Amino acid sequence: MSALTALARLEAVAARRARPLATVRHCHLSATPLVVIPLRLAGEAGAPLAVMLGGARDEPVLLAVPQPRNRDLRFAFAAELGKVLLEYVEASRGVAEDLGPSKDGEDRVRYTGAPQLVLPNTGGVAFLRLLGRSTRFRRTEGEHAVEPAVPALGRWLTWFAERRDRPGSSLTLALTEALRLHWATGQSSVEDANLAALLGWIDPPDGLDGPAAATIAEDPARTPPAGPATDPKFDNDVLAPAIAAFDEGADGAGERVREALRTQLAPTWELCWRALDLLAALPEGASVAGRWERDRDAFTHFHQTFAEGVPQARRDSAVGAARRLHRLERAQESYEAQRAFDDPLVMAEYRLEGLAFGGTVTEADPERLDESGKRPKLRPRLRVATEDPLRLEPGATVCDAARPKVKGKIVEYGAGEVLVELTGGLGKKLTPEPGTVPEAGARVVFTSVTEGSFGPARFPEHEETPWTHGGPPAEYVPDARDAGEAWS
Amino acid sequence: MTDDAPDLRRLRGDAPARNHDARTIAALTANPGCSRRGLLDAAGVDKQAVADHLGFAPRFGQSQFAITRGNSFEAQVKADGCAALLALLRGDLGLDVPAVTSADLAPRGEGRAARHAETRRALGRALSVGGGALLDHPMLVLDIAGRPAYLEPDVLALQLAGRLHVVEIKSFAVVDGQAEPEQVAAAARQAAVYVLALRRLVAELGHDPQRVAHDVFLVCPQNFSNRPVATPLDVRPQLAVLERQLTRLTRVDAILGELPDELSFALDDALPESVRAVEARYAPECLSSCEMAFFCREEARACGATGSLGRALRDDLGGVESVEAALALAAGAADVPPELAETAERLRLAARLRGEALGTAG
Ligand code: SF4
Numbered sequence: 027m028s029a030l031t032a033l034a035r036l037e038a039v040a041a042r043r044a045r046p047l048a049t050v051r052h053c054h055l056s057a058t059p060l061v062v063i064p065l066r067l068a069g070e071a072g073a074p075l076a077v078m079l080g081g082a083r084d085e086p087v088l089l090a091v092p093q094p095r096n097r098d099l100r101f102a103f104a105a106e107l108g109k110v111l112l113e114y115v116e117a118s119r120g121v122a123e124d125l126g127p128s129k130d131g132e133d134r135v136r137y138t139g140a141p142q143l144v145l146p147n148t149g150g151v152a153f154l155r156l157l158g159r160s161t162r163f164r165r166t167e168g169e170h171a172v173e174p175a176v177p178a179l180g181r182w183l184t185w186f187a188e189r190r191d192r193p194g195s196s197l198t199l200a201l202t203e204a205l206r207l208h209w210a211t212g213q214s215s216v217e218d219a220n221l222a223a224l225l226g227w228i229d230p231p232d233g234l235d236g237p238a239a240a241t242i243a244e245d246p247a248r249t250p251p252a253g254p255a256t257d258p259k260f261d262n263d264v265l266a267p268a269i270a271a272f273d274e275g276a277d278g279a280g281e282r283v284r285e286a287l288r289t290q291l292a293p294t295w296e297l298c299w300r301a302l303d304l305l306a307a308l309p310e311g312a313s314v315a316g317r318w319e320r321d322r323d324a325f326t327h328f329h330q331t332f333a334e335g336v337p338q339a340r341r342d343s344a345v346g347a348a349r350r351l352h353r354l355e356r357a358q359e360s361y362e363a364q365r366a367f368d369d370p371l372v373m374a375e376y377r378l379e380g381l382a383f384g385g386t387v388t389e390a391d392p393e394r395l396d397e398s399g400k401r402p403k404l405r406p407r408l409r410v411a412t413e414d415p416l417r418l419e420p421g422a423t424v425c426d427a428a429r430p431k432v433k434g435k436i437v438e439y440g441a442g443e444v445l446v447e448l449t450g451g452l453g454k455k456l457t458p459e460p461g462t463v464p465e466a467g468a469r470v471v472f473t474s475v476t477e478g479s480f481g482p483a484r485f486p487e488h489e490e491t492p493w494t495h496g497g498p499p500a501e502y503v504p505d506a507r508d509a510g511e512a513w514s
Numbered sequence: 515m516t517d518d519a520p521d522l523r524r525l526r527g528d529a530p531a532r533n534h535d536a537r538t539i540a541a542l543t544a545n546p547g548c549s550r551r552g553l554l555d556a557a558g559v560d561k562q563a564v565a566d567h568l569g570f571a572p573r574f575g576q577s578q579f580a581i582t583r584g585n586s587f588e589a590q591v592k593a594d595g596c597a598a599l600l601a602l603l604r605g606d607l608g609l610d611v612p613a614v615t616s617a618d619l620a621p622r623g624e625g626r627a628a629r630h631a632e633t634r635r636a637l638g639r640a641l642s643v644g645g646g647a648l649l650d651h652p653m654l655v656l657d658i659a660g661r662p663a664y665l666e667p668d669v670l671a672l673q674l675a676g677r678l679h680v681v682e683i684k685s686f687a688v689v690d691g692q693a694e695p696e697q698v699a700a701a702a703r704q705a706a707v708y709v710l711a712l713r714r715l716v717a718e719l720g721h722d723p724q725r726v727a728h729d730v731f732l733v734c735p736q737n738f739s740n741r742p743v744a745t746p747l748d749v750r751p752q753l754a755v756l757e758r759q760l761t762r763l764t765r766v767d768a769i770l771g772e773l774p775d776e777l778s779f780a781l782d783d784a785l786p787e788s789v790r791a792v793e794a795r796y797a798p799e800c801l802s803s804c805e806m807a808f809f810c811r812e813e814a815r816a817c818g819a820t821g822s823l824g825r826a827l828r829d830d831l832g833g834v835e836s837v838e839a840a841l842a843l844a845a846g847a848a849d850v851p852p853e854l855a856e857t858a859e860r861l862r863l864a865a866r867l868r869g870e871a872l873g874t875a876g
Contacts, residue, residue, distance in 0.1 A: 029864040032830045033844055035823055039837045049871060069580030071687030072738045159689060160738045214798035214824040237815070246573065261577035340690045374867035378860075384870065415863065512739035 028375055031210060039212035042235040044228040048208040050369050051308035054196035054318040056142035060114045061086075061298045063146055063291055064153050066254045067094040068261055072160040074103055074153075075256065076284075078291040079110060083299045090287050092272045092280040101172050104161050108175030111182055115141045119329060140197060140318070140325040143186055144302065146221045146252035146294055147202045151190060153254040154198075158183030162337040163511065177337065184338045185328050191354060194317045194361035197325065201301040208308060212236060220244060221252040221297055229304055250290040252297065260290060311368035317361070363477045367430055373471060380417025382427065382473030383444060385410045392463040395456065404456050406448045406463045408434075410470060413442060418474055425451075427471035432462055434472070446472060519661070521770060522557040527780025531558025533626070535666035536704035539656065541803035543759035549769045550794040551804055556661050556766040559779045561805035567781045568789065570808035584685040591683050591733055591742050596648060596670070599681065599733060602744045603674075607731075611674060614646030619653060619667065626664045629653040633667075638719045640673050647673040654711035659763040669708050672731070678716070680708045680730040688734045688743055698732070698747070705730040706752035728753060798824050832857030 031047065038045045060081050067073040076090040087110060091103045120139035128134050145151050162180025164172045190198040202221050211218055211227035217240065218224050226239025234242075243249045246257035256265070264286050272279035328335075366373045366382075376382035389409040396405040418424070418436055424446065426432040431451035438445040453459035464470050522531075534555065542555055554561050565572050591598050595616050603609045617636045619629065633652040640647035651667040670681040682705050686697045709730065713723035728750045736743035769792065777788050789809070796814040800807040814822040818837040821828050832854060834840045843850065844861035868874075 029830060029860045030868060032827050032840075033861060033864045033868060035827060036820070036837050036840050036844070039818070039823070040841055046872065067579055068577035069583035069685060071689060071735070156689065212823070214822065214827075216798040216801055216824075256577065258575035258577040258580075261579055262575075266578055370871040371868070374864075374871045377867055378864060413866070511737060512741070 028378060030371075030375055030378055034210035035212060038210050038227065038236070042212065042237055043230065044209040044211045044236060046208065047206075047210050047371065048308070048369050049371050050311040051305055052207055052311050052314065052365050052368065053199060053204050053305070054142070054310075054314050054321070055302065055306055056118070056140075056196075058118060058139075059142045059144045059199075059302065060111075060118075061144045061295065061302075062150070062154070063252065063294050063298065064150050064157070064254050065256055065287065065290065066153055068256060068258065070094070072156045074100065074107075074157060076287040076291065077107060078288075078295050079107075081114065086292070086295050088284060088288055088291065090284045092283040093269055101164075101176060104157070104179055105173040105175045108161075108173070108179030108182075111179055112175060115182065115329070118142075119325070122326070135326060135330075136319070136322050137326045137329070138322075140322045142196060143198045144298060145198065145200050146298055147219060148200045149219075149254050150252075151187065151198060151200050154183050155187035158185075158187055159340075160511075181332070181335070181337055188338070189321070189324055193354065193358040194364070195321055195324075196314075196318060197321050201298060204305060205301055208305070211240075213240060217244075221294065221301065222249045225297055225301060225304075229300065250293055252294040253291075256290060260286075311365065313364035313368050317364070360477045363475050366473070366475055367427060367477075370427075370471070373427055373473065376473055376475055377414050377471070380415050381475060382471060383410070383412045383414040383416045383418075384427075384469070384471035385412030385414070385444075387464050387466050387468045387470055388443070390463060390466045392458055392465075402456060404452055404458060406452070406458060407437070408446045408448070408464060408470070410444045410446060410472070411442055412444055416444065422474055423476075424472040424474050425476065426464070427473050429462065430477070444472075522661070522766075525553070525557040525777065525779055526559050527778050527782075529560060529563075529780075532560050533558075533666045534656075534658070534663040535668065536707040537700075539658065539663070539665070539707045540700070540703040540756070542658070542763070543756055544799060544803055545795060545797065546759045546762040548793075548795040550789065550792040550810070551806065552659050552763055553766060553769050553792055554779065554806070556659050556663070557779070558663075563781060564779055564785065564789065565805045565809055567785055568809050570806075570812065572805040572808065574805065580685075587685045587735060587740065587742070588683045590740065592650070592670075596650075598742060599670075599744075602733065602742055603672075603731065606744050607746065609674060612646040614648045614672070615640075616648035616650060618650045620651040626653060629667075630655055630664065634715065634719065637671070637715060640678075641716065641719060641721045641725070644676050645673070652712075654708065654715060656707065656711040656714065658760070660765040660767055665707070665711055669705075671708075671712060676725065678712060678726045680705050680712065680726075681733060682708075682730060683733045683742075686734055687737065688745065689737050693734060701732055702730075702747055702749050702752045703756070705732070705747065706749040706756045709749060709753060710756055795821070797821055831861075 034045045034047055058081050060079060062077060062079040064077045065075040067075045073094045074091055075094050076088065078086050078088050080087045089103055089106050089110070091099050093099055118139050118141040119137040122135040122137055125134040125136055143154075145154070158180045160180070161176050162184055164170065164177045164180065166172060166174045166177065186198045189195050202219055202224055205224055205228060206215075206218055209228050211224060213223065213227065220243060222243030223240040226234070226243045227236035230236055230239035246259065250260065251257050265283070268279065268283045268286050272283055366376055373382055377384055387408050388411050390406070391408075392406045393404075394406050395402040416439055418439070420436050420438060422436045424434055424436060426434070429451065432448060433450040434446045434448040436444060437447050448463060452462045538555060542551060545551060554564070562572055562574075600611050600614065604611050619633050619636060630653045633649070633654065636649055637652065640649065649671040652669070652671050653667045654665045655662050656665060657663070670683075672679045672681050682701055684697070684701050686693055709726055709728060713726045716726055717723040728748060729746045730749055732745045732747045733742050734745070735741065773791060777791060779785065779788055789806075790813070794806075794810045794813065796807075796810040796819065800810060804810075811822055820831055820835055820837055820840060828835070831840050834843065834854065834857060840861065843854065843858040844865040846862055847858070850858045
């Protein structure tokens with residue numbers, strides 16, 4: 027945590043209300059998200075209990091397993107969930123935009139839309155990943171045949187889970203995480219993991235302040251947990267008797283289980299939509315649309331190759347894992363840089379570290395030419411008064427945070443003043459394009475941060491995996507054991 | 515022994531002493547600077563009852579579904595003289611497991627001291643004879659803050675080729691060779707407590723404590739099934755932490771020396787005052803490890819302690835303990851003590867940058 031975040035949290039304690047950590051929204055919000063709140067049976071890794079989901083606030087769909095230990099009921103649930111999810115995925119993709127042929131002549135398309143799953147917390151995301159793992163290898167024929175929607179559900183959930191590892195992806199949002207990116211509360215990260223408590227700090231109900239709202243939110247009797255774990259007292263007092271009645275074949279017992287689960291899910295449903303409202307009220311960051319485009323590319327690719335694809339392997343091969351890690355690191359770098367360019371409050375982190383500085387232009391020489399070479403070059407200079415503790419040496423390359431294309435380098439630094447020479451992004455002529463060189467009196471921020479400085483990855487091809495990494499991996503072909511894996 | 519020390523019995527208000535278990539000891543060592551917990555635990559006070567009485571009931575309830583699942587899995591692994599467990603060690607881990615003699619040392623009503631004596635005897639026998647031996651529910655003792663504490667016996671000790679291994683049966687799943695890291699970490703911390711207690715006992719019996727292996731066996735359900743899978747777990751790192759933290763625990767006698775003679779945690783009107791008399795050191799980690807957490811959190815928040823926001827934040831503030839003081843530094847308070855000069859400068863800078871970015875700069 028940085029001193030800036032620390033300070034924001036101290037301010038929140040004093041104000042008894044959350045304080046902003048961002049001035050713009052850093053995640054994409056779909057106009058048609060699918061809110062998904064899963065619950066699982068306590069003590070079991072992958073036993074779903076229920077899920078409340080849907081894309082319309084006033085029309086939540088409730089799917090429940092009246093006896094979570096019953097394998098057939100569990101698969102019936104997975105099939106139902108699969109159908110809802112597939113229908114949503116199809117509805118979300120819009121039309122295919124033709125992007126023209128790529129360099130190697132292949133036709134490229136991108137869907138105008140993509141699905142967005144919204145979960146209350148990271149626990150819910152992890153549970154969906156497990157649910158994906160437990161269903162994607164199932165077969166639709168033979169001894170352990172299941173409905174086609176079951177393995178399809180598994181493959182889609184796995185795809186969502188894997189895509190989520192990519193920094194800046196908005197295909198799956200965990201609301202606690204999304205909110206924490208934009209607000210600091212006066213409680214610890216442990217307590218922030220509770221969606222209701224977090225929202226209590228950010229937007230307390232009338233007449234309450236953050237701590238008071240969080241206290242109500244923490245009491246499972248007044249605010250059911252947002253899952254995937256249920257309140258143990260609810261399990262023991264309400265759910266267990268209802269399931270027992272179902273086991274005995276009592277009239278309407280299935281409905282009793284469902285209604286019990288609905289009481290636990292409905293409050294979180296409301297919270298999820300409130301959280302989305304709060305995020306939607308923030309203006310969208312400039313680079314959000316670009317990242318969503320990458321998400322749409324990934325979605326388009328997966329959707330178009332789904333039919334001929336096979337379930338994702340249980341584990342990555344060594345080279346696959348290294349390549350993936352490299353990709354993720356690059357994505358992380360550029361995501362962080364983009365956020366800083368979008369948001370002065372994030373850029374402030376770099377100023378605090380001395381990797382950026384802000385101040386007022388005291389002198390500007392916009393038409394300055396460097397005539398030392400054969401041909402004159404346009405090299406405007408600026409003197410910037412700053413109080414920031416700069417840690418960049420003369421010669422360091424910087425860019426204008428407001429116009430990242432405008433590049434320059436630090437010439438001198440000392441006594442609260444930086445002399446910057448602009449070297450690029452000013453147009454092709456010997457006079458700068460209008461609006462590229464700040465005038466005297468302007469407030470500016472320059473930074474050494476750039477978007478993604480990594481070179482392309484060099485990894486051995488699949489079949490050349492060194493033996494130290496297990497040799498070439500066999501292509502993953504799910505077998506009958508996968509299909510018949512116990513799910514009990 | 516512990517049960518009968520008069521000063522500790524008085525602290526409990528004559529209520530029966532609570533046993534420690536590996537979880538409570540692991541949690542205790544997670545916050546070694548907390549005298550309050552140290553004393554309550556050493557005296558065997560029922561912290562849950564104390565917290566309830568204070569109006570800050572802890573929420574450590576367990577779902578009956580989880581309990582049922584845990585019990586049935588354990589029963590399955592232990593059925594027929596641990597047949598499934600031994601088969602697993604032979605099959606999954608390829609260990610050479612001979613026929614074993616097993617002794618179930620489960621509670622049969624006698625006192626803890628008597629049960630500990632029985633564990634001693636059984637262990638002594640196994641150590642001298644060598645060969646395969648399985649001790650179920652051994653009652654172990656560990657010195658905590660200068661007082662011996664009994665450990666709730668919920669593991670197995672297995673002797674193979676002259677070495678003793680702790681076997682922990684847990685009902686969280688291992689999916690494709692991976693389990694939830696927090697759960698594995700917690701299991702490793704708990705196993706380390708047993709390894710240490712077992713080593714001390716082995717040494718007391720005149721044998722080499724290194725006969726207790728640092729490799730423990732974790733037995734969990736595999737993937738989404740009931741089939742058990744065994745995974746060896748090296749708990750040396752956890753052992754090192756545990757040993758260090760145990761020596762850092764404030765000695766109970768030292769804590770007691772500072773407190774009024776008549777102090778007691780009996781559930782009466784004086785309880786809040788008695789609890790407050792013992793110094794606490796609240797951190798958010800307490801929420802998942804100590805029954806007193808809601809009470810201590812309230813206390814920490816009421817006095818504006820930065821620690822209630824997490825250790826990372828307190829460290830960021832260079833150890834400034836109060837929210838008010840930190841905000842004053844950020845606002846540019848005069849008279850900053852030299853040791854806080856750096857923190858103060860950073861906070862002032864952060865405040866200026868935040869103000870600028872939010873357009874609230876004055
Ligand atoms: S909750 Fe209180 S008593 Fe328990 S360890 Fe934390 S500070 Fe100590």
